[in-house]
Amino acid sequence: NAGVTQTPKFQVLKTGQSMTLQCAQDMNHEYMSWYRQDPGMGLRLIHYSVGAGITDQGEVPNGYNVSRSTTEDFPLRLLSAAPSQTSVYFCASSYAPGVNEKLFFGSGTQLSVL
């Protein structure tokens, strides 16, 4: 089982560059989300989606865009990278949005913006 797959695992960008972090899941999950993990901050929700064609903002959405054209994929786009976006990014999914649903996480993308 592949589960939740994130690519790339590591990325270095220069300030102002753009890039897309990829996330794919093969479990037919309706709910997908992006978190960033920073030291001493825990995980903070960036964007989420409750199904194909539906996205919404989380706690820290500025500087990021998402789209959900298929159930399987949920890419995260950085439009103009800034050093403040240096972080570890996690994609997560669950069968359906809801209070008791277990989240499945990818292994993360470590991003450095110089």
Place this chain on the structure above:
Amino acid sequence: GNSVTQMEGPVTLSEEAFLTINCTYTATGYPSLFWYVQYPGEGLQLLLKATKADDKGSNKGFEATYRKETTSFHLEKGSVQVSDSAVYFCALNYGGSQGNLIFGKGTKLSVKP
């Protein structure tokens, strides 16, 4: 607003020691509570959960009881192993159709042989 507070780390224990990681929460309504674990170089995995007051979640020797009166969900294990070394996150789900989680800052546990 909704929030989760967990004890600062790092926590260093010897093998077979007793573990407690404190977690308290602030929430409107009746959230579900979770503990997730992150092993080095990996994503988070669900360790255990409790969905209503007085529920006890348990898994792999870890336990946590949902205490509504003290708004707490402390993680305990009677005898830790080196393989338990990881970062532990307390989280709550504040409901609604989105089912989004709010995480604590994480507590790093190191277990020495």
